[in-house]
Amino acid sequence: MxxxxxxxxxxxxxxxxxxxxxxxxxxxxxxxxxxxxxxxxxxxxxxxxxxxxxxxxxxxxxxxxxxxxxxxxxxxxxxxxxxxxxxxxxxxxxxxxxxxxxxxxxxxxxxxxxxxxxxxxxxxxxxxxxxxxxxxxxxxxxxxxxxxxxxxxxxxxxxxxxxxxxxxxxxxxxxxxxFRRALASRDSIGQAKGMIMERYGVGAVQAFELLRKLSQDSNVPLTRIASDLVARAQPSSP
Known part of the structure; x- marks a missing residue:
């Protein structure tokens, strides 16, 4: 004081x-x-x-x-x-x-x-x-x-x-x-789009539309859909 x-x-x-x-x-x-x-x-x-x-x-x-x-x-x-x-x-x-x-x-x-x-x-x-x-x-x-x-x-x-x-x-x-959360969300969405593009042979727009449809159908935020998809693709720890 x-x-x-x-x-x-x-x-x-x-x-x-x-x-x-x-x-x-x-x-x-x-x-x-x-x-x-x-x-x-x-x-x-x-x-x-x-x-x-x-x-x-x-x-x-x-x-x-x-x-x-x-x-x-x-x-x-x-x-x-x-x-x-x-x-x-x-x-x-x-x-x-x-x-x-x-x-x-x-x-x-x-x-x-x-x-x-x-x-x-x-x-x-x-x-x-x-x-x-x-x-x-x-x-x-x-x-x-x-x-x-x-x-x-x-x-x-x-x-x-x-x-x-x-x-x-x-x-x-x-x-x-x-801002940091937005960057993290963007990175997750970008990684998920890349995985879909590689796996299904589609373009970036189609990959994003697929993510958006999954989000709408499941009533789960798009960022969480993307994060879960990326997390499941990571190799499991021994």
Missing amino acids: VTVSDPDELQTVHLRVAELVQGLHNRPDTDSDTVLAELAEHAAVEITGAQYAGITLTRNAKTIETPAATHHWPLLLDKIQQRHLEGPCLTAAWEEKTVHVADLETDERFPKYRKDALSETPIRSIMAFQLFIAGETVGALNVYSEQPGAFGADSRNLGLIFAAHSSVAWNSARREEQ
Whole structure:
């Protein structure tokens, strides 16, 4: 946890976060889960007042995931949100805003969540920042403290910086994963087409049409049809 006392220090933290994200981009083996885990760890350290941090993701406001958390408490709090379909992190994710719970003992916005959070965890203050995620998924970067009134203006400024960088980093990592999956699918389809062309003496278009018909008839994705065909053609291990 850091304390930001002036604009120069805020700028310094901003640069540290940018360098962190750049470092994640430069590592060839970094996947989206790793990006989120590392950003959550750094958020718990950098954001003023934070003891713990976590990422909340949801697609339809009914199913909640916690792909990254620095402690058991963020995981449990998301389970409570899932239980009651209400809470500050879920609200931040869907309503595209920052949600600040200064003192869970007195905050009345999420009554069911508040009751269980108070009885099951020591968390007393929360600040949640909406993540700008491409596609149907929405999310929030959340920080937590066992002390009421732990978060203020510095926390909000740093949290917004982290949320912006986290959104960019995760979207980029997801695009890389999608690109790698697309390449793998293309390779599998290409190999399967080649096998059919060689075995049945047909052209590339005819081979692809055969794969497509098999996919339609069996109601199985074309990429899986191709992968299974290639896998069956591999020699068995002794």
